[in-house]
């Protein structure tokens with residue numbers, strides 16, 4: 137039913153996608169640890185896998201999409217103490233904030249958003265199974281650890297051998313571990329921290345390690361063997377490697393068929409970090425840019441490529457999205473209001489599908505949208521405008537009335553002229569040049585320059601603009 141190919145990190149290859157159960161896709165993505173506002177890296181994970189689940193559904197699959205919420209962890213405990221609030225208050229506040237950010241970016245709600253603290257019994261059952269299978273042991277400090285040496289497939293996702301890991305990675309040296317690479321499944325409560333949050337377990341009071349939660353929650357909601365597991369590239373090792381060790385070690389069969397990882401977000405070509413002062417939350421960015429511009433910016437890059445955030449790139453994304461909305465404006469609003477269905481037989485739809493089926497190649501799919509926009513500008517075709525809106529809707533773009541985007545302009549009013557005003561003046565200038573009225577054309581260029589807008593004429597009669 138689908139010609140979809142997915143780059144599978146586990147195979148290091150693009151593979152034809154074939155679901156375990158025909159017509160159904162079970163998808164799990166590692167979600168946020170809720171102790172602070174979501175940053176640009178989170179925005180990317182949310183938007184990328186939203187696009188993935190939308191395309192799977194548009195391809196006719198019945199999708200079950202799970203994105204978990206980590207609501208217990210060292211950082212959460214630490215932050216709650218600093219803020220003098222309960223863990224529940226802290227995590228609830230940031231879950232609400234995350235939902236607001238996701239909604240602003242056009243991210244649809246996953247089918248399930250399990251919270252780790254609600255799945256402790258499932259985690260305990262899994263740790264018990266691992267102990268039975270000889271893969272878990274309780275150390276002298278009370279922690280229960282996973283014995284990576286006893287799981288032969290360890291390293292298969294990240295492509296690392298245990299010896300490489302031991303030599304190269306920073307490993308956790310801990311008195312209770314038999315091997316420094318072993319990771320914790322259950323953290324014993326410490327006598328010295330009586331207020332610590334803890335649960336009862338066969339190994340004494342304590343709380344779960346981070347990795348076990350995803351194995352337990354995905355198993356409960358999607359089964360022990362499911363189709364696609366996604367997350368940021370930074371989770372490949374050790375988190376996803378450890379998930380495989382846990383789930384396959386407990387169940388003795390394949391855990392996931394396709395592993396998908398989105399690339400890093402960089403800021404002005406540097407790693408984003410609080411210490412470098414180039415750390416942006418989604419909220420910071422939305423003060424300057426329309427959320428749809430941010431979504432467009434994320435999807436215009438291929439999900440596996442690094443994504444470089446800079447004001448210039450966001451300005452460019454805004455300008456490009458303005459071009460698409462301007463094309464929709466060529467058509468009376470009533471003709472677009474009720475558009476939902478894509479005309480599948482039409483040539484652009486076929487190219488769009490081909491791109492999306494090629495490992496979710498959104499930059500190529502978006503280039504098809506620009507081809508459509510160019511044709512609409514020439515032909516004023518209502519049918520093509522409907523097609524543009526419908527195709528863009530498949531990846532969650534261009535669904536507002538054109539005027540609401542073009543006039544709304546978060547940040548675009550700053551220089552006095554809205555993006556729509558500028559586009560209108562550029563159109564007038566092109567018309568003046570065609571009529572050989574060069575004085576008028578030059579006058580418009582000068583007027584825009586005075587407002588801080590610089591024009592650049594490109595081959596094919598196109599004019600790009602930027603704010604100087």
Ligand SMILES: [Zn+2]
Nearest residue numbers: 166167350375
């Ligand atoms: Zn996870």
